Every structure is written in structure tokens, then in C-alpha cells.
Amino acid sequence: MGSRVFGDRLELLSARSKKAGAVARITMKQQMAYKTDFIMRASFMLMILYVFVQLWSAAYDGDAGRVINGFTLKQIIWYLVFTEAITMGVPALCGLIENEVKNGDIAIRLIRPLSYIGYHYAAYLSEAVFRFYIHLAVGGAIAWLCVGPPTFGLGWAGLFSLTLGALTIAFLLNMIVALCALWVEETRGMEFVLHKLQFTVGGMLLPLDLMPEPLQRVCAWLPFQAMLYFPARTAVNFGAAPLLQQFVIQAAWIAVLAAAVMLMYRRGVSKLHVNGG
Amino acid sequence: MSTEDNEQAGGLRSVSRTGRLRGTLAFLITCWKVNLASAMEYRASFFMMAGMMFINNFMWLFFWSLFFGKFQVVNGWEMGDVMMMWAVGAGGFGWANMLFGNFNRIAPIVAAGQLDVYLSQPKPVLLHVLASRMSLTAAGDFFFGLVVYAWVGNHSLAGLLQFLLGLLLSGLLFMGITILAGCLAFFIGNAEGLAQQVFNSFVALSTYPSDIFKGLARTLLFTLLPAGFISFLPIGLLRDFDPAFVWKAVAATLAFGALAVLAFRLGLKRYASGNAITLRG
């Protein structure tokens, strides 16, 4: 590879991105077959957010001016819209990979001239981004009605720019758990733990700022904050922390987690056990 | 719930009512024994699933402890009340799902035409369907309820009786609403998603303090989607015993239970006459 001239590399890169694009497109098309599923999920999100609006309105005594740890009621509600949209945007990767390994469908992926992890990343991203926008629209509608318009200015730029990294981190975390399927039979338990960690120390239901000081210090050293807290907090409180710093933290976690994923994949695939005589 | 269905099972044989009741009870106990035995076959996964559910519920309490760490009292609710709400809700859900684990699967069972097996056997159909499955995660829910009660509950005799009544009401209410929603599958096609949605929403709504809701939402919570009768139990039954609320909660539970049984029997007639919309072959 090192001896290749620049033009060749560019060509290689364009072929790769076309492949990824094709995978993303077909995943998106297949998504359309699950329309009712989408409506169900969206309506459930609608209800949950309504409950949260009620809960936090009660906690704030309906006082729109009150500020708690830097958050007004409106900011809290929109924060929850963003974390929910990301959380519900992430497809169930673990079950998918575990099934591919268990029933041998992984063979269909591996006969193709493309990277297994790369294939899943392309498919994942297309599904996740699509679902993120749908949930954002649905959640945004109810938040707008209840607490007012999202006048976050630059915060929106912060949200969208940090969400790509957030979804990538979510992909890598889920992939690490999913690849455990190459060694153990059941990954559900580990997936469950992962979700619960996102749920709490990721800041899904409660911004980290509202947590006790010692807990906040622990969260700062974990990758979960970069997945939910960073984009949502930056959206509603742009400038609370330097954007660049958050990018660097995300990039560092992506590098670490991607290395772990590649290592696990290389180790795991060499001892793959595909069913069938 | 059981006596109403019994009439279908009596058939030509004239057996005394108490005899039939005893037969049904023996049958139920056998169902539970078989369920338990099969759960024990997969002990490792049973304990894992139950343990996971237990931890899951604790995670919610963790969230609430952070929340109340900031606010202490929200519309009259304190941390202890929310904990008891989870104890009553998860505990009631737990026992219902252990003993009658199919209650949230009525719609898929009907849609897949799996009722035929139950219809061909001389036992109350609904009861038989319900008791034919034991949810593995439910044991975790039930145990969680007991642990939280032991931790923060009122341990006097009256307190214990109130807690047990709370468990009974919440379990029955979960079953009534969910079966009612499941029965939609008898009358409209593709009702599985909808029934699942009603079930999910009902469960979710029963885990938030009912006093945060106002106006129309609150009215709905005590009428159409009566999750409020579960989520208000820690206040109206356990903390400040309110006879008017308890009376209404009992009436609502009975009413929704009766409605569920009625809907199932009407649906069964439709099913038996071949009018039910079965989508899967």
C-alpha cells in the first residue's frame, strides 16, 4: 500500500465510499418495510417525553425562569429530546451480530470483498441517522408545544457535529459487546449492562451536571458521556464546554474503541465456528 | 376470573360447582409446577434473566435517587413514595407474569391461530392460556418488590396487609388492561403491534408519580388507561390510607377484569365461528 501513488489511493477511497454508500442505501430501503415499527416507536417516544415534561414541570414548579445547575426547564426538556433521539436512533446491533454468528449468516457477509466491520458500520450509520432524525422531529414537536421553540442558535451546529461522533461511539461500544458472540453464546446480559450504563452515567435521563460531584468525576473518565451528554448538553448550553475539547475526547474514544474492535475482530474471526456440516 | 370461564368447561358432565372449582385449582397448580420445572431446566438463564430485571429496576431507583437528591419533594411525593410505587408496580407485575405469563401474549396467540390447542381441551380457555407460560424475568420483578418493601415499607401488620392488597390490585389491573388490549386481535387484523403498544405505555405510565399529571392527562390516567390506580397506590393506599381511593381502585380492577373476560369470551365466539381475522396461515 505504501508504494501506491496518490491517484491510486484516491481511486481506492472512492470505490470504498461508493460501496459504503450502496450498503447505506439498501439498508435505508429495507427500513421502509418496517413502517409500523417506526410509528410505534415514535408514538412511544412521544408519550415518554410527555411524561418527562410533566415530571420536570412539577420539579421546576412550572417556573420558566428558574435555573438549576445551568439548566432551565426548557433546556432540560430539549436535552431529553436529544438524548432520547440518539438512544432510540441506535439500532439493536448486538442481536443482529449474535444471530449472524449463531445461524451462520455471517458467511454471506464474508464472501464479499469488503470489510465485515465496515459493512456493518455503513448499514448501522444509515439506519441510525435516519432514525435519529425521525425521533428528533417527533420529540421536537412535543417539546416545542410544551416548553417553546428550540432557540439554541449555534447549539444546533454543536448537536449535529457531535452526533456523528456520538453515534460512532455507540456503534463501537455495541460492536465490542456484539463481537463477544464469537466467544460466548449469550451477549444479552452484556448488552443489558451497556444500556444501563448509557442510561445512567451516559446522562440519558439526567444531565451529568445535576449529578453529585463524585459521580460526575467518574463519568468524565468513561466513554458514555461522549455518546449522549456531549451532543445534548452542547445543543442546549452551547459554550458550557469548548467544542474542540469535546471533539478531541470523542476522537480519542473512537480511536481507543476502534482499536479494541479491530483487535477483537481479528482474534475472533480466526476461531469462528460456523454451523453446518 | 376463573369462575366465569368455568361454565364453558362444564360440558355435559354435571359436576357440583365446588367440585369443578377444585378441579380447576388442581389443574392450575399442575400448570404452575410444570412451568417451574421447565424454568429450572434452564436455571442459568433463568437466574440471569431474573437478576437482570432486578438490576434494571434498581437502576430506575438510582435515577430517582439522583432526581430527589435535587428536589426532595415533588408535588407531595418523596423518594420513599416512589420506591413503594416501584415495589407495588414491579411486585404486582411480577406475580401476574409468573403465574399467568401469557397475559401479554394474547394478541400474538390469537393471530397465530394457537388457540385451537386450548379450545380442544376441557379446561377454562382463558385461564389455561394465561397459566401456560411463566415469564423468566418476572421472578426478578416480584423479588424486587419484596426487597424494596422490606427496605422502606411499613412493617406493621396493617402495613403488610395494605402492601399485599396493593400487589393484588396492581397485578390484576395489569392483567385486565393487557388482556383487553390483546383481545383486539379477535376483532381487527394486525392488532399485535397495537396491543404491545398499549401494554408498553401502561407499564411505563404506572412507574411515574400520578400527581405530576394534571387536567386531561390525569383524567385519562384514572379512566381510559387506568395506570393511575397503580401509581397512586403508594399514596392513597400505603401512606395516607384513603378509603374513597381504595374503593375506586378495587372497583376499577374488578370492572376492567370483568371487561377483559367478557371481551375474551365474545372474541372466542368469533374465533370459533371462523370469523376472526387470522393473518398468518
Add this chain to the structure above:
Amino acid sequence: MLYREEAPKYAKGAGQVVALQTQALRKVFTVKRKDAGLAGSFRSLLKPSWEEKVAVRSIDLTVQRGEMVAFLGPNGAGKSTTIKMLTGILHPSSGEAKVLGCTPWREREKLAFRIGAVFGQKSQLWYHLPPIDTFDLISRIYELDRADYHARRDDLIERFELGPYLHTPVRKLSLGERMRCEIAVSFLHRPQLLFLDEPTIGLDVVVKQRIRELIREVNRDEGTTVFLTSHDAGDMEELCSRAVVIHHGGILLDAPVDRLKREVLNRKIISLTLAAGYDASMLPPLPGTEVIAGEGRRLKLGVDLAVTDIEAVLGTVIGTYRLDDVTVEDPPMEEIIAHIYGTGG
């Protein structure tokens, strides 16, 4: 290995290039053993005991370009595992393999451009989408030139007569229609070597026949090397010139199909359903025919084709009994293998 001749003798002509070659290819799976009971579960959690399961013992094989080789054996013989090693999906425990000059498990992606694979029990088509979408995806994955892709696709659609199904979601296609799409898709990037793992499994006779014709056609026109596994002896008889039979993870027989037909596949099974109960005394003596089973209205006959033929036997049977149903089939692979042991040992 009981009897075997050197493989190159069956190549179509001298001076051909090797498509694939393996040396002592071996795959051993380690399976965690779990003792019964709760205590056992805990023990295996703390100190797991591993059990070795040999899927492929040792395979030495050479296939020339353009050959059509049948890879036969009963379930669990190691057919799929071998194919999966040759396509780079599984890494072998030991041994070497070169497929089109690549070591599959080290150069999986590079090799993948030049080979194709169809797994009869696994669909590569997108379930909720029409086959045309999968064609498009595959064209991108294999980096096909657009104009070339469209021409190639249209040619395959015509050959495989896919026109009517092209825009129907895959979930609504019959198994036969789906299988034709699966095979057409795998030809899209003009693979030099095609692996077919049970391509006709679960299909009815007519569809099987059609699929075999199509595979033969592409092999003839494009010189595609075909490596096919099957437990259906018919696939081998009609498609391949050379058969490799494996059993217990090793090669039991490597011979031209003609010879196999003559020496091993010289038996057919006739299963009959009689209109009335079977009465042994009514049946006149038939040379080269044995009664395998006769009970109630069912009668099963084994016919040695070296001695007699199906027509003669059926003629006699029809003259003796009134029949409700007749099927003629090849003996199951297990029986063929037992037979090879018998004659070769």
C-alpha cells in the same frame, strides 16, 4: 482413503491452470463442554472443560480451472466447513490452501472479488426488497463498471428468466424463483470459481433440473470452475465430471463421475404404495432385485442396474400388483458410502 486416482487425469485437457489446491487442510473446533445441573453450570463457568471436534481431518485436493467438481458426503462430513475455509470464512487449524493463487483466510477480500458462493440455506438477497436492489448493491460491492454491470445484469435476467420477479419483494417469491435469483446474483461479477453449497436443497424436480441446466450453461460459456457440494447424487450426475466423496472429514473417493455411476451408483430404490396389502408370495423372482421392506401396503425394492433395469422391474411389479404410487430414487448418500467401503476395502 480407500481408492483414489491422481486428480489431474480428469482435467479437461493438459496444460490447464490450477484453480484450487489444498494440502492437509484441517479444521478442529473446540466446543465448551457443560456438565448437567446447576453445579455443572457453575463448574464450567469457573473452569471450562473443552472438547475437540474434528470437522475436517485432512483434505488434499487439486481442482483445475474450468472443472466441475462435486463434493459429496453425508451431513456432518465436513463439506461446508471445507468450502468455508476455501472462501476465507473460516481459518483452518492447520494445512495450506491456494485458491486462484490466494491464501483464502489471509487474503479474503482480495480473493472475494474473483470467486462467488451460493449457500442454499442462506439467502444473500434482501428479504423485504425486490431482487433488483440486491443486484445494485452487489454491483457496487464488486466495483463493477456501470455499463458492464447493466449489460451483464440484463444478460443474466434473460438467461435465468427473472424478468417477472425482478421487482417483487423477495419474501413473496417461491423457493425456486428465489434460488434462481440467488445463483444469478452470484454470477454477476463473473467469478472465476463458483462455490455452490447445496444449491438445489428443498427444490422440486423441475426446478432442480432448470437450475442445473443454467449452471452448466454458464460453465460452458464462461469456463467458470464450479465446486459443488450436495447430498443429492442427481446434482453430481448431471453437472459434474468428477466427484470427490468425503466422509468423517477426509477424502474417501476421488473419481470420474462416469466411473462412480458404473461402479457405485448402480443401484436404484423403488418405493411403491400398493392398492392392497403386500403379499410376498405373489411376486415372481426378479434377478438383481431385493425386497428392502414390505409391510402393509408399502413395498421398497433395491434394483442392481448392472443386472437388470428399472423398466423390467417395474413391468413385472405392475403386472403383479395394483399400484397407488411409485417413486424411483437414488440410494441415500450414507448407503453409497457404505457401498464404497464394501467394494474398495
